[in-house]
Amino acid sequence: MKLANGQQLIELFEKWAPKSLAVDGDPVGLQIGTLNKTISKVLVTLDVNLKIVEEAIEQQCELIIAHHPPIFRGLKNMRTDIPQGRLIEKLIKHNIAVYAAHTNLDIATGGVNDLLANALQLKDVKILEQTSAEKLMKLSVFTPKEATEQIRTALANSGAGKIGDYTSCSFTSHGEGRFKPLESATPYIGKANELSIVDEDKVEVVFPQSIKNRVLKALLTNHPYEEPAYDLYLLDTEVNEKGLGRIGELSNSITLADYAQTVKSQLNVPFVRVVGDLDRKVQKVAVLGGDGNKYIHIAKRAGADVFITGDLYFHIAQDAEAIDLAVIDPGHHIEQIMKAGVADYMNKVCESHKITCSFIPSKFSTEPFQLI
Known part of the structure; x- marks a missing residue:
């Protein structure tokens, strides 16, 4: 076994989820720090906040791989008296690099949307919208x-x-x-x-x-x-062919009400929001992690009975109702499925290449909402 260089690890990761897969304008790749160093432990997280940075420090991680880029828009300043500046300052002081894999990980085979389709036990899974x-x-x-x-x-x-x-x-x-x-x-x-x-x-x-x-x-x-x-x-x-979202079939048709309960259980969320007649039968399912508001018509044209996605807007929900598309919204945070998915994949890759490096999923939830 040999010690890992950061650049080598990312090259192995990008064979799975190359940056070229990301949609235009998505700020993927190395965002903070350097990869020109030896890395023995990597923390995998959905988001990067101060609690996650503290976890990385405690676990002695030299690299964080995040799904959501902590720097999404260009910085106008680097003030350390505001939250984002304090976050970056702490990462730099502790020599922790941050690499973002966003829509490239959504699109990649075996990435976020395939992980969700597998968790939902969909069969005959295909791409919802081809991007390349x-x-x-x-x-x-x-x-x-x-x-x-x-x-x-x-x-x-x-x-x-x-x-x-x-x-x-x-x-x-x-x-x-x-x-x-x-x-x-x-x-x-x-x-x-x-x-x-x-x-x-x-x-x-x-x-x-x-x-x-x-x-x-x-x-x-x-x-x-x-x-x-x-x-x-x-x-x-x-x-x-690569693309966003997935569409597949359940083994048997089921009422929307019962399937909403199943989604809640399979994705381990405290609640779901549902659009549509709860007594209708559904079998063909489209799923898209994150914000899928732009994709309701694509899901309908693909023949989906129900579309599972997060952050559904009020008027988009009304539009879905008008085109007779059932929607289940389990929240944006379902993308946390990538933590275990990425860690498992990269640990196997390191083992096959005889590299000494551990990828660990963050134990903290970055879900900001609480149910009262």
Whole structure:
């Protein structure tokens, strides 16, 4: 086992929830302090307040990973006689860095919205609103028969040829290759200034556009020809779809009243607010952690019977009622599910990389509301 560098830890974290997934303008990433230090313990929290900072100090954490960025809008000053300034001052004095993973963690596969969908026991879960995807590319390369298997293996190892739950996918066709090396060439087959006719295979694979350079490097490193012949095509097919919210199905239909009780129990909240006829049956469920007011029409168009989200505004609740969409509001704080989720994920990652670092979920609630 080896000690962890902060930058190394965040690189591992961002393989799961890259900053590129965040919506425009979302201030994700390192907000306070430095990652250029050894880190042995990380506190995972929904929000950062003075109580959380005290917990980090007590637990001897060198880094806090928070879902909600403590600096959301640009600072106009750094006064230590106001709450935000005191918070930042304390973090700096104790050399505790703060890293924010907000909408990128909402969107990431296995992130906040998937954690909520799992807690709600939804099946056949899909993205509620797609925010990004990438195009597939196709590579067609011509190779002498004796090198075909080597090329196929190298391309598969680079990540090419993955289709859904299948890997090492390729198609091979046979044909005849013709070429005449010039005097300056150093041909693998044939002689300079002589026409060569060779039995060749054409190997075709698809891959996400983001790994194009890696695939081409594998091809050029492993191909025996001095000048390999290949074609690259950009396809219309999209893969690696990412997005906000999730939509899935319950095993059986249930009344809205009974399901509201289930949501209250499964998300461990003291109460929920409900919009809609309590006797109606619901089965298709949309969920979006945090403030989902902008998404009621998206949830309706997706066919949801009920939409679970927080911070529902009065007039948005009336709009939902008007379009016959039931809504259950368990509060914004349900996103605290990320504390255990992130800690569990990163502890497993550290273990697999033989890194000595502990990720611990904060034991404190940052829910500001009390029920009387």
